[in-house]
Amino acid sequence: ATRLTAPQLFPEKTLAYVRIDDVQQLKADLGRTSVGKLGNDDQLKPILSEFYGSLVRNTAQLQEAIGLNLDELLSIPSGELSIALLPGHDDDEAVDDEPARPAIAVLLDAGQEISSVQVLLNRMHEAATDMVHEEKAFERLTLHRYQHPERRRQRIAYFIDDGVIIATSDPDYAEVLAARWLGLPSDDGVLADNRKFTSMMARCVGTAGERPQVSFYVDPLEIVRQLLPRTATTSMVLAMLPALGIDGIEAVGGSAIIAPPDFDSISHFHLSLSSPRRGILSLLRPKSGSTTPEPWVPDSIAGYSTINWDLASTLQGIERLFNQFRGDDALNGQVFAPLSKRLDLDFRKDILDNLEGRITILQGFVRPVRINSGSNVYAVRLKNPEYFKNNVLPKLLKQVEQRFK
Numbered sequence: 001a002t003r004l005t006a007p008q009l010f011p012e013k014t015l016a017y018v019r020i021d022d023v024q025q026l027k028a029d030l031g032r033t034s035v036g037k038l039g040n041d042d043q044l045k046p047i048l049s050e051f052y053g054s055l056v057r058n059t060a061q062l063q064e065a066i067g068l069n070l071d072e073l074l075s076i077p078s079g080e081l082s083i084a085l086l087p088g089h090d091d092d093e094a095v096d097d098e099p100a101r102p103a104i105a106v107l108l109d110a111g112q113e114i115s116s117v118q119v120l121l122n123r124m125h126e127a128a129t130d131m132v133h134e135e136k137a138f139e140r141l142t143l144h145r146y147q148h149p150e151r152r153r154q155r156i157a158y159f160i161d162d163g164v165i166i167a168t169s170d171p172d173y174a175e176v177l178a179a180r181w182l183g184l185p186s187d188d189g190v191l192a193d194n195r196k197f198t199s200m201m202a203r204c205v206g207t208a209g210e211r212p213q214v215s216f217y218v219d220p221l222e223i224v225r226q227l228l229p230r231t232a233t234t235s236m237v238l239a240m241l242p243a244l245g246i247d248g249i250e251a252v253g254g255s256a257i258i259a260p261p262d263f264d265s266i267s268h269f270h271l272s273l274s275s276p277r278r279g280i281l282s283l284l285r286p287k288s289g290s291t292t293p294e295p296w297v298p299d300s301i302a303g304y305s306t307i308n309w310d311l312a313s314t315l316q317g318i319e320r321l322f323n324q325f326r327g328d329d330a331l332n333g334q335v336f337a338p339l340s341k342r343l344d345l346d347f348r349k350d351i352l353d354n355l356e357g358r359i360t361i362l363q364g365f366v367r368p369v370r371i372n373s374g375s376n377v378y379a380v381r382l383k384n385p386e387y388f389k390n391n392v393l394p395k396l397l398k399q400v401e402q403r404f405k
Contacts, residue, residue: 003162003164003181004180004181004382005082006019006080006082006084006107006195007190007191007192007201008056008180008191008192008373009107009166009180009181009189009190009191010082010084010086010105010191011086011087011176011188011189011191012085012188012189012190012191012193012194012195012217012220013194013219014085014086014197014217015084015085015086015087015102015218015222015223015226016083016084016085016189016216016217016218016220016223017082017084017085017191017197017214017216017217017218018082018083018084018214018215018217018275019080019081019082019083019084019214019215019216020077020080020081020082020214021080021211021212021214021215022079022080022148022213023078023079023080023081024048024078024079025213026076026213026258029213029258030258030259031164031260031261031280032258032259033258033259033264033265034264034266038238041325042049046319047109048096053071053100053181062375063146065281066120066262067119067120067123067125068116068119068120068121068390070269072113073116073117075113076108076110076113076116076117077109077110077113077146077210077279078109078111078112078163079109079110079111080107080108080109081085081108081109082106082107082108083104083105083106084105084106084191084224085102085104086102086103086106086168086170086173086283086345087101087102087103087104087222087226088102088103088170088226089170089172091378099322100133100164101226101227101228102226102333103173103175104225104344105167105168105173106165106166106168107164107165107166108164108165108166108167109163110162110163110164110165111153111163112163114160114163114164114165115312116253117160118160119163119217121144121158121173126136128146129310131146131147131148131154131155132146132149133145133146133149134146134149136149138175138178138179139178139182139184140161140338141156141159141161141181141182142159142160142176143158143159143174143175144157144159145156145157145171146175147171151240152402153215155169155170155171156168156169156171156354157170157171157173157219158174159174159178159181161181162352166178173281176188182225184369186389188198191217196250196251196272196345197217197251197253199215199272200251200253200254200270201215201253201255203218203270204253204254204255204270204305205257206257206260207267208260208261210260210266211257212255212256212257212268213256213257213258214254214255214256214258215253215254215255215256216253217251217252217253218252218253219250219251220249220252221223221241221246221247221249221250224238225238237339239392242278243281244279244280245277245278245279245280245281246279246280246281247274248272248273248274248277248279248334249271249273249281250273250274251268251271251272251274252270253267253269253272254268254269254270255319256268268284270301271284277319280317280321281322282313282316282317282320283314283317283318283323284357285309285310285311285313285314285317286307286308286309286310287308287309287357288308289308289358290308290358291306291308293306293360294360294379295311297360297362299362300364301307301362302363302364302365303361303362303363303366304361305360305361306358306359306360306361306362306363308357308358309357309358309359310357311352311355311357312353312357315352318331319331322335332348336348342399343395343396343399344395345391345392345395350388350391350392351392353383354382354383354384354387354388354392355380355381355382355383356363356380356381356382357381358380358381358382359378359379359380359381360378360379360380360381361377361378361379362376362377362379362402363376363377364377366380
């Protein structure tokens with residue numbers, strides 16, 4: 001039967017997760033990118049070979065410690081490699097008012113190189129003289145557990161099956177993961193059942209349906225709740241999150257697709273927010289718009305980026321948040337009014353309300369190219385450029401001239 005992947009194995013409430021779908025395939029795909037092709041350049045090959053040889057020599061002591069040289073160590077991942085941060089168990093004993101620490105879990109498909117993994121585990125066993133080692137038969141698996149007798153949090157557990165090793169820093173999770181790995185009935189959900197996770201990953205595929213080689217997912221607020229100690233101060237901090245609207249951050253995730261057709265790579269980064277957005281989150285207002293370079297952008301630039309943003313909504317959010325803490329109409333009275341008086345114009349009407357919402361950044365080099373000839377151009381699209389040119393720009397230039405006299 002097809003074995004489980006990390007989203008089908010790790011718990012539904014996984015706090016964070018990063019996954020490489022196939023390490024060997026990722027290496028091959030990286031070799032097809034422009035950076036990867038540099039490794040085959042005849043002029044660079046000697047330099048890269050010398051660098052790698054130096055790295056091997058400098059890691060000679062590592063081989064004595066773990067029993068593998070650098071080449072053998074790097075060749076271990078043959079398929080999937082996933083690392084996850086799992087929630088701590090509520091029944092764990094707290095230490096100094098700290099909550100139960102989250103656990104780390106690793107899934108590594110070593111394939112034919114599982115013998116090298118066994119060499120590493122044997123060396124670890126020999127070195128762990130101060131830890132108690134226990135073996136437990138679980139169906140066709142053998143669960144290994146190491147626990148320091150006096151340090152509760154110094155522990156690890158793992159099992160190996162069909163060229164795959166699954167390890168966790170919390171042995172209590174080992175049996176849960178083993179049962180799920182074997183397909184035994186369970187009432188607990190898995191990460192693939194998590195709505196926030198599936199919604200995030202559904203947006204991370206390529207335009208032609210390319211699957212990402214690398215993906216990640218984070219539940220930031222739950223991590224904060226897990227890691228903060230249980231004190232009056234942290235309780236107050238957590239109570240402030242709804243007032244600031246930060247509790248509306250549901251998840252962060254993304255992916256990388258390496259060497260798809262026509263591109264070196266395609267990266268996705270997504271922020272999942274609850275609705276309606278409140279507090280600080282109301283400031284995040286990207287909008288749809290053209291990303292085609294404007295006619296005035298030259299073809300000789302080194303870099304180009306543009307973003308469309310609903311600046312009016314962001315300003316309204318800033319105003320609500322500022323006035324919430326400083327009083328009614330505080331932003332106008334304490335910020336905009338002094339600026340307007342200094343610039344001799346209506347800062348809000350003449351500048352802010354005239355911004356259309358597209359911002360463009362160019363990177364290039366002033367000719368002839370010198371070591372310090374790099375230059376950036378920042379452009380902001382206006383609703384009424386003629387009004388700005390005739391009534392606002394002269395006053396701004398006057399302020400600049402006075403400052404540089």
